[in-house]
Amino acid sequence: MLLLKKITAFLLVSVLLQKSVAQLPGYRSFALLENNQPFKINTLLKTADGFIYAGTTNGLYTFDGKQFNKINFLKREARDTVTAVFQDNTKQLWIGFKSGKIAKKINDRLQYFLPEEGTPKVAITAFLQDKQNNIWFSTNGEGIYYFSNKHMYLINEAEGLSDTYVHALTLAPNGDVLAATDQGINICKISGSKKTITVIGPHNGLPDYYVTAIIPAGNNSFWIGLQEKGYCLYDHTTKQISIPAVANAWPYGQVNALLATPTNLWIATSENSLLKLSAANQNVTPLFIASPDKNNIENLLADNEGNIWMTTPTELICTSGEKLNLLPLYDKATYETVHTILSDYENNIWVGTDGGLIKYTISGNKTVSRNYRLKELTAKTDITGLYQDLYHNIWISSMGEGVFVLDPVTGRYRNLSENPLLKKASILSITGSGHTICAGGLEGVATIFELADVNRTIDAKYKFINYNNIPNIGNNYIHTVYKDKAGSIWFGTDGKGITVLQNGHFLHYDRHTGLKDDHVYSFTEDKKGRIWFNTKDAGIYSFDGRLFKNYNTANGISDLQITSLKTDKLGNIIIVNEKGIDILDPEHETISYINNTQGIGEINTGTESVTTDSSGNILLSTIHGILVFSPVYAAVTQPKTIITSVQLFLQPINKDNDHHFQYDQNGFTFKFTGLYYTNPSEVHYQYKLDGLDSTWTDTKDQSIPFPNLSPGNYTFHVRSSLNENFINANEATYSFTISSAFWKRWWFILLCIITGATTLFIYMKWRENNITKMQQLQQEKIQFQFEVLRNQVNPHFLFNSFNTLISTIEENPKNAIGYVEQLSEFFRNIVNYRDKDIICLEEEIGLLNTYFYLQQKRYGDHLKLTIQISEDAKKQWFIPPLTLQLLLENAIKHNAVSKETKLDIQVFTQPGNRLLIRNNLNPKLTQQAGTGMGLQNIINRYNILSKEPVGIHKDNDYFTVILPALKQQ
């Protein structure tokens, strides 16, 4: 559903024709539509960037010349009717609503502004920022509010405000705030907490108490728009009101809005559309008279390009404002006979038609025309050129009848007969400056007249020089003769290039000297003295005295079929073609255009059908009449490039403040526009992202995504131009940095390397240790095995065992079997365990018991073994094999075992995971010689297998060996 409601803007009408004295040649209108129904634009704003904002019944929109874009609320579902929009000097946008609420635009979204004091309950009508930077706003019924020092204050009847319905606010140079109310003008003066209100009403001479608009008029004066009585001027210094003559009987109805431009006051009315008041002659000119749907104009705005914008209840309309004026002096039939035009010193317009001249005199809203017939000319004789000399006489050149001079006051004229060369000659152009008049024509006619005081009247003979048979030109067509400010005379020919007469010498330029085209039609000169001329097919050239420079379509010239060149009052070169004009700024070499987008077209293609009036305006003959182009001083003529939004993963960010991003914040979208309201569809773009690719890329898109950027420093550049030529194009940039991920920073990498190296070093050390230990263990084990075997195969042991066995066989043969079984079990276990590093304690105890059994057979009750170990410990603890056996064996070996000296061996555990084996001391008197390696071997093995050492304690009573418990690894 939302998609269906998509808002669109489109061009409704293009060209309008009216029969009045001066009109807008055309306009473009745009509508905001929802479900095909236009909705209302309540207010317009131009920001510091030149962007147009429209406050509508459906919210706030930006308008880039092509389409409206809605600025949504942060809470997407919010909807509100915008009644006022304002940008303060920090570029903060304030939006006032019909509901009385106020919002600010923050990161491309609207957020309600919620002061502690609350917001009004009635519509906000206007904002203002005073000299202390306090924000003011006016309301429709509650008076005027302002913020100061964290508080919001209200000015209403209590302070003497004459009415709480306030329509407009403006700031006076002294800091006073002037409010337009239903009851006169209210002057608000704040000093500290003191509010002083002064009312300017009918008693001060205000013709109407209902004030609708108030705008500065300069010199501490203000234009006042009134409900019934038109407009007037209020002087804030003298508090005087001056009423213009036209307002004494104001016929145009309610004034809704006023707009002052350097030369005009524009007045928007409810019933009579847009009025233009010319500052020069105080004439009010109604525009849009023939459009009943455009009678109610509510808002006015001037863009930076000189266009005037206005709103009707259903449309936004763009006009060319002061730039273009159409004088619909003649119809299409006359237009077809017009070959040349002239604006004289009195701003009368002369047109040369078949067989004669017509002079149009414009005075006020009336136009008077006067015909001048020349009897020598028939309907088939073309008038090719018109020129007014410094004595105001009109020079007329013709095809086949030479040159005429006409006294415009008396209407007398004569055919110049003093120059035989011009008799019946076909003259193609007549130009001049100061005392010089130049004529060029067929068969090499090139004549320069030098005027003197006697030539005030047309009767005196003119002095002249004929330049026929000029070297290199011969009798070729001379299209145009031009005398520059330095006094050089330029001859432009049809096919033979250019010849210049400079200081008495003829200089020639043609194909052989580098010109691409030898057909030269018209000359002009810029402020720096450069000569410009147009050619038949190769565009235009400038010549600075040394070099020719060519400009063609690659430089942005829209059409190479160029009619004529002129220099306008701002020094721009005006290039006229049939469809429009190209305006070339010779300093920046940028070109802007006026064409059918502004509603002009079908311009007369005669070289002499373009002229300059006394104020430097350019006049063109078009099918709709005379078009006057008045270049606007300081107007923007090239697109202004603006980065409208920077988005990070499609979410707008604050592009003024956010420039640093994390490694994973790397998906950017740049939205931009080249603002050029005069001709928005002609804007071309180029962009590049320094840091990624430093070459410019052409694009028509206005949104460029860069997903997945690597860490680094970047600058996004975008520039816009009206053609393919981007030299001096306006550029916008946004710089930003994406940080490396922390694991890519030098310190982290260094840390990793150090950690890695350390780990590797420790590991290698550990492994080295291990290997050494393993080797030791292996060695110890072999030694131990050797020891054990040596012991067990000890003849003593065997001898004793066999003796025991013999006595057992004798006493109890049955037991003998058991004894042999135990003996064999003992040897089997030794074989089994000898390769193992450790065995379960249970297994060792089994072995110990077997060994004990064998020994007990020999010693009987004199030998005693007590084992106190829990079943858990037996299963969980480990021990190097034959450890306990060896210690038991040692005990028997070193102690006397007899009836008197019983040997008591105890095996038990102690807290702290210790296994103890101890025996009472009964040392033999003669110690059996032993290698002593058994105990040492146990100690060595434990050193390898355990951190804790083996403890050996010997006191008067006991010999104790403490073995640390081993756990299975």
Add this chain to the structure above:
Amino acid sequence: MLKKILLIPFIYLLVSFTGGTANADFKVSNGNIFFKSDAILELIKAQSSGLKGIIVVEKKQFAFIVSIKSFKGFNSPLQLEHFNENYMESNKYPTASFEGKIIEDLDLTKDGVYMVRSKGNLTIHGVAQERIIKSEIIVKNTAISFTSNFTVLLSDHNIPIPKVVHQKLASEIKVDITADLVTQ
């Protein structure tokens, strides 16, 4: 206390002027003021039940007053003493008041809940400041109750904060008011 109120000429004027149309006027029957100073190092709270005042329905005008000495609470008796003697100088400026007019058009004789703003002079510490204060008014059965909250800047009312207590005393004091009003 009543005598003190009558000393305020505006209220005196209101009371006397509207004596004839007693039905349309509301008087505070129960009014409470809370305030809170939330500074970095200390939270100070105090309240008073001594709010008096009147609303003149026909003119949408009102006047409220409270005695400074009626505030209780605080974190210590010493603090209360400082409040009265050093900051508020309650012997010199015994009351705080707000008097003015309701901005919105509304009929307080009709039952309903109204969000209104009033414009008036807030006088604290002898310094009057024009303020707009937002309130929620509930009208039910010819009784009015309202709640307001707003902040007071000490600097607006020439209440100095010694440097020593800078971190213990907020420069903005939050004030909450609730009151019930009945017809006279």
